[in-house]
Amino acid sequence: MTQSDASTSDIDPFSTEYLLDPYPFHEQLREAGPVVWLSKWNCWGTGRHKEMNEVLADPKTFCSGAGVGLANFNNEKPWRQPSMLLEADAPEHTMRRAVVGKVLSTGNLRRLRADFEVAAAALVERLMEKRAVDAVAEVAEPYILKVFPDAVGIGQEGRENLIPYGAMVFNALGPQNELFQESMVGIKEVSDWVMKNFLRENLRPGGLGLEVYEAADAGQVTLDEAPILVRSFLSAGVDTTVNAIGNALWCFANHPEQWQKLRANPALSRSAFEEVLRFEAPFQSYFRTTTKDTSLAGTAIPGNQKFFMSVGAANRDPRRWDQPGTFNIERQTTGHMGFGGGIHGCVGQMIARLEVEVLLTAMASRIARIEVSGPTTPRLNNVLRGFDTLPLTLYPAH
Numbered sequence: 001m002t003q004s005d006a007s008t009s010d011i012d013p014f015s016t017e018y019l020l021d022p023y024p025f026h027e028q029l030r031e032a033g034p035v036v037w038l039s040k041w042n043c044w045g046t047g048r049h050k051e052m053n054e055v056l057a058d059p060k061t062f063c064s065g066a067g068v069g070l071a072n073f074n075n076e077k078p079w080r081q082p083s084m085l086l087e088a089d090a091p092e093h094t095m096r097r098a099v100v101g102k103v104l105s106t107g108n109l110r111r112l113r114a115d116f117e118v119a120a121a122a123l124v125e126r127l128m129e130k131r132a133v134d135a136v137a138e139v140a141e142p143y144i145l146k147v148f149p150d151a152v153g154i155g156q157e158g159r160e161n162l163i164p165y166g167a168m169v170f171n172a173l174g175p176q177n178e179l180f181q182e183s184m185v186g187i188k189e190v191s192d193w194v195m196k197n198f199l200r201e202n203l204r205p206g207g208l209g210l211e212v213y214e215a216a217d218a219g220q221v222t223l224d225e226a227p228i229l230v231r232s233f234l235s236a237g238v239d240t241t242v243n244a245i246g247n248a249l250w251c252f253a254n255h256p257e258q259w260q261k262l263r264a265n266p267a268l269s270r271s272a273f274e275e276v277l278r279f280e281a282p283f284q285s286y287f288r289t290t291t292k293d294t295s296l297a298g299t300a301i302p303g304n305q306k307f308f309m310s311v312g313a314a315n316r317d318p319r320r321w322d323q324p325g326t327f328n329i330e331r332q333t334t335g336h337m338g339f340g341g342g343i344h345g346c347v348g349q350m351i352a353r354l355e356v357e358v359l360l361t362a363m364a365s366r367i368a369r370i371e372v373s374g375p376t377t378p379r380l381n382n383v384l385r386g387f388d389t390l391p392l393t394l395y396p397a398h
């Protein structure tokens with residue numbers, strides 16, 4: 001069977017036009033069919049919720065070990081040593097995932113909440129003195145670069161390197177286009193900083209990073225795996241949540257009635273974040289690779305083919321969601337694809353939720369209204385969606 005079985009689309013999900021305004025393309029992708037041949041990149045794909053779930057539920061057929069970007073590691077050399085979580089399959093993936101999942105689970109998070117609350121309160125205090133702030137440079141980045149590296153046990157020096165590092169890691173999941181090339185400029189220093197900071201001797205006692213090494217001491221993973229597992233924290237834990245916070249504030253500025261709902265009931269912070277992830281997911285697209293000839297929604301797909309999934313499209317698939325284009329923090333958001341799903345579903349989702357919940361709660365108690373106060377600029381990335389600048393005016397509640 002060949003690609004002629006499926007509808008063909010010439011959409012380029014990594015073009016500037018797509019990244020600037022993906023929504024019309026998402027619709028085209030969904031409506032072209034359940035499975036689409038993307039002629040621009042010679043890969044298969046889906047924009048539909050159901051099919052995306054089916055792919056994620058079958059990691060034996062749709063594997064991650066050949067990379068979850070456009071590059072097929074069966075045919076080309078990865079640009080960095082592959083992630084031992086994201087770009088791995090069972091059986092190797094299984095124990096590593098269990099170890100990292102345990103490090104990022106409720107016991108540790110319970111301890112971290114108070115620290116996050118202190119950081120959020122201090123930040124909101126500063127914000128209310130200024131009132132005119134940038135959501136990225138003055139809210140999302142300083143908050144995440146404080147709480148997350150503190151939690152992992154990273155030193156103060158050089159944390160800003162995590163932003164360009166993440167940009168490169170995520171851009172590398174797309175083609176080697178201009179965006180990718182630009183994010184590689186000056187990357188030697190950034191990578192060196194990251195490679196130094198995931199080493200055992202540079203991690204603080206009591207942090208999440210050192211716990212991974214302790215699991216290695218206990219024989220649960222190897223001492224070779226530990227640093228690369230801590231690298232995953234530093235790769236995936238910053239740009240995603242920074243973009244999530246920017247996107248959240250954008251959503252609330254544009255839907256003031258939703259902010260009022262949150263202010264009236266701050267316990268909605270957690271579900272509000274889920275709706276942000278559905279509506280404006282920070283991590284928008286990724287791939288699997290077929291391990292054998294298979295079929296999906298009646299379409300034959302040969303083995304060793306890349307398969308593209310659009311989180312953004314699935315999250316607004318009208319087959320799955322009522323009024324998908326409406327931002328509503330009280331909707332039932334279960335099933336959104338913002339954290340992926342299946343055995344590779346975001347292992348950091350609990351800490352991400354805690355970070356954003358705490359920040360939104362602190363902001364909701366002090367801010368009556370959020371307005372966009374000037375032109376915004378997107379932070380373009382092959383697979384991430386977020387802002388570079390998002391100027392806001394914050395109106396105090398009291």
Ligand code: OVM
Pocket residue numbers: 083084085086087169170231232233235236283
């Ligand atoms: C990793 C990694 C990198 C980027 C994203 C990600 C969304 C994981 O190094 O494990 O998960």
